[in-house]
Amino acid sequence: MKSHNSINFSVLGGGGEVGANCFQLSCNGYRILLDCGTHPKKDGLECLPSLDLINRPPDAYFVSHGHVDHCGALPYLCKQFAGLRGYTTVPSASIIERMLHNSVVVMEMLAKERGIEGYPLFDHYDVGYTMRFLETRKFNEPFSFCEGFDAQAEFIPAGHVLGSTSILLRLPGHTILYTGDISQTRQYLIGGCASPGKDIKIDTLIIESTLGATNDENNGTYDDEIHRLATAIRNVLNGGGCALIPSFALGRTQEIVNIIAQLQEEGELPFTPIYTVGLGRAVYEIYNKFSEYLHPEATFRPLSRFERLGNVWDQSVVQNLLRRPSVIVATSGMMTQNTPSALLAETMVKSSHHGIFFVGYLDPDTLGYKLLNATPGTALQFESSHPPVEVTLENIAQYRFSAHASRSQLASVIQQIKPKNIIYVHGDPDALDWMQENTNNGATTFAPVAGQTVTIEI
Numbered sequence: 426m427k428s429h430n431s432i433n434f435s436v437l438g439g440g441g442e443v444g445a446n447c448f449q450l451s452c453n454g455y456r457i458l459l460d461c462g463t464h465p466k467k468d469g470l471e472c473l474p475s476l477d478l479i480n481r482p483p484d485a486y487f488v489s490h491g492h493v494d495h496c497g498a499l500p501y502l503c504k505q506f507a508g509l510r511g512y513t514t515v516p517s518a519s520i521i522e523r524m525l526h527n528s529v530v531v532m533e534m535l536a537k538e539r540g541i542e543g544y545p546l547f548d549h550y551d552v553g554y555t556m557r558f559l560e561t562r563k564f565n566e567p568f569s570f571c572e573g574f575d576a577q578a579e580f581i582p583a584g585h586v587l588g589s590t591s592i593l594l595r596l597p598g599h600t601i602l603y604t605g606d607i608s609q610t611r612q613y614l615i616g617g618c619a620s621p622g623k624d625i626k627i628d629t630l631i632i633e634s635t636l637g638a639t640n641d642e643n644n645g646t647y648d649d650e651i652h653r654l655a656t657a658i659r660n661v662l663n664g665g666g667c668a669l670i671p672s673f674a675l676g677r678t679q680e681i682v683n684i685i686a687q688l689q690e691e692g693e694l695p696f697t698p699i700y701t702v703g704l705g706r707a708v709y710e711i712y713n714k715f716s717e718y719l720h721p722e723a724t725f726r727p728l729s730r731f732e733r734l735g736n737v738w739d740q741s742v743v744q745n746l747l748r749r750p751s752v753i754v755a756t757s758g759m760m761t762q763n764t765p766s767a768l769l770a771e772t773m774v775k776s777s778h779h780g781i782f783f784v785g786y787l788d789p790d791t792l793g794y795k796l797l798n799a800t801p802g803t804a805l806q807f808e809s810s811h812p813p814v815e816v817t818l819e820n821i822a823q824y825r826f827s828a829h830a831s832r833s834q835l836a837s838v839i840q841q842i843k844p845k846n847i848i849y850v851h852g853d854p855d856a857l858d859w860m861q862e863n864t865n866n867g868a869t870t871f872a873p874v875a876g877q878t879v880t881i882e883i
Contacts, residue, residue, distance in 0.1 A: 438474030441874035447474035458486035463497035469543035489605025490589040491520030500547035516588030516715040584608035586676030630844035634852030641831035661780035671766035673758035678705035702734035760793035771807035784826040
C-alpha cells in the first residue's frame, strides 16, 4: 500500500464531551467519517456536530451503533452530501432507521411545544433517503469501501448493545481501531467485546472514555448487581409500592425486562406486571428479529410477556397504575424532563413507599442525576409546563448496569492491544484526564476537543 507520511484525525463532536460523536479521518486525499450523532443535552442546530468544518464531501462514513449520540445527525449529513455512502452492521441498520424516525417525531413535538429554532432538523423522507445509502456488512469480514482507495474496513463485535461494532480500518501504511462504545462485561443479552486478533497490529487506537472518572475498584460482578437490584425491588413490591426503572430505549430496556422476568421465574421476585413503553417496545421487536446476535445462553422472552404502559401524560392513568405493585421500565434512562420516566417520577416522589432505581450512566446535568442526589424537601421540575415538585421519596438508588467498559476494563483493552498512538474520545474532561494519565501504556496520547485536529505520523 502506498501511503503519505501522516493521517489527520479531526474532532467534529465527541471530544471532551459525551455526545454528538463525529470524527473525520483524512488519509491520502480521502475523507472518512466515524459516527455522526446528536448531543443529548442540546437542542436545535446546537445539538449537531460541527459539520461546517467539513470542507469537501466525505468519501464514506461508518456507524458504530444505533444510539442517537452516534447516529442521530446522519440525515442532516446526508442532506448536505447527496449520495454519501455509509456502512454499519446488519442489526444496527434496522435500529438506526427506527431511532431516526423517532427523532423526527420528538423534534416535531419540541418545535410545537417549545418553539425550538431549527427543529425538525430533518424529516421522515430524509431518513428514508439516508437508509437507501446505508449498506450493511457482517462481523469479522473485511471489505473495501472507497473506489480507488487501497484500504479495507472490518466490523468487530463491541458488546454494548445489539449490533454494536468496533471499526477496524486498514489504511495505507497504518491500521486504526475505533472502539465505538464497548463493554467487556457479558450482559444478560449481549456478550462482551471481541479483540481484533493477535495477528493484527494496531497503530492507532481511538477509544471511548465514558467511565474514565468512575472508580470501579470495589465494584461487584454483574450477577451481584442483579441480586442487589432484586432485593431493592422486592422490598418495594412487598410494601405495596411500584418500582420505576428509568432505562434507555435501546439496550437497557431489553436487558432489564428480561432480568426482571428471570428473577420472577426463579422466585426471587413476586409475579407482578412488568410494564414497558413506546420506543423501548419497538426496539424490542428488532432484538427479536436479530436474536441470533444475542448471547447464546440468553433467554429472550416474547414481547407479549411485558405489558404496555399507558398514556402517562394523563394523570388518571398514572394514578391508576400506581395503585398496585408493579415494575415499570420506562424511558428515558437519565430521566429527561417530559419523558415517561419523568412523568411517573413526578407523582412517585410525593410518596414514601415507591422506589426509583437508575441502572445506567447519569450525566450530572440531567434530572435523573439531580433526583438521585436530592435530599427530602428538594424541589425538582419533572415537566417543563408544571411547577417544581417537592421530593418526599427517599428510596432512590443507582445500580451498576452500564453497557460501557469500566476504566479498568478500558485499561485492559489498551494493555492487550499495545497501540503506538491512543486518541481518547467520548468522555468528560475528568474522564479523559484520568485515562490519559493512567492508561497510556507508553503510547503517544491525544485527547482532542471539538474543532481540533490531531496529526498522526506514519
